[in-house]
Amino acid sequence: MKFCRDMRVPTNGKTIRLFTIAFLLASSCCSYGLSSEMPGVFEQQASSVPPGDELKQMLSIAESQHEIVTLLIKQGQYQRVAPEMKKIFELNLPEKYEEAVAQSASLVAGMLVERQQFAIAHEVVNEALKRARLNENRAALFKVEGYVYKSEGNLEKALESLEKAVQLERARIRR
Template sequence: MPHLFALLILSLSLQANLVDSQSWERSRSVAESQHEIVMLLIRGKAFDKVLRASQEIFSLRFPYNQEHLFVTEGQILSGALYDHQQYELAQALLDQALRAVNSNNSKALLYKEKAYLCKQEGKTDEAMELFEKAVELEKSAP
């Protein structure tokens, strides 16, 4: 009888992993398409639509071991906005990315990105605060 229970638990675990895998693949595919939509909005200078479209990415559920992709996405999209002199919008997009991540390492990377943008704009005091926040998060990371 214990063997049957172990097999049932294993079966349920495998089914859960399959569902998680399918869910992750769906989320990844949606994020990929939505990324292209956001980039086209930026290219077309439809800046008023960017945050709503990017929120569709950052509201997706990513596995913990994949949340670094939110960081990369935030860096790419904010860089594209910066290239179009949309500095405040780039910062707001990074704030969206910050709300999407959980690990201190991911948060630290996003705060650094915000700091780099401030530094490039000449906002040295704000950049300093953001870099300091990143350092604190890195120190507290496991």
């Protein structure tokens, strides 16, 4: 068996492929904001909506819900995270705000992964995927799903999720 000189890993195709996927996951998930909290996920979106508008109130609710979820995670109240996140999803914000919802789910999943709460992270990401309509958001969520799988050591599932993300991104390029 041949080994890669610098990495000390076998150079068979599957191992290299998994290593490459793991590297891409680490770099893409960090750039998507998984490793840190991002206050104001919905706040920026709300600034473009006229005061008193029902949509502005919904965005304010979503922002508050996101903050509630992050506080619950910090307090270790993990059983409450998915039901509270569902309140954001159930607002059924217009498609224009779908990216903010996907970012919220991604940030929450990242916080859960940091605390080894993989099942809840999967629940949050899966619910977000069910509701995401835009391919760019679905692709980003599949990357997050891959990050969760990778973090729990399930590299095959991580690979599947990333391949779905790539497929969606390629479809966007062909348009």
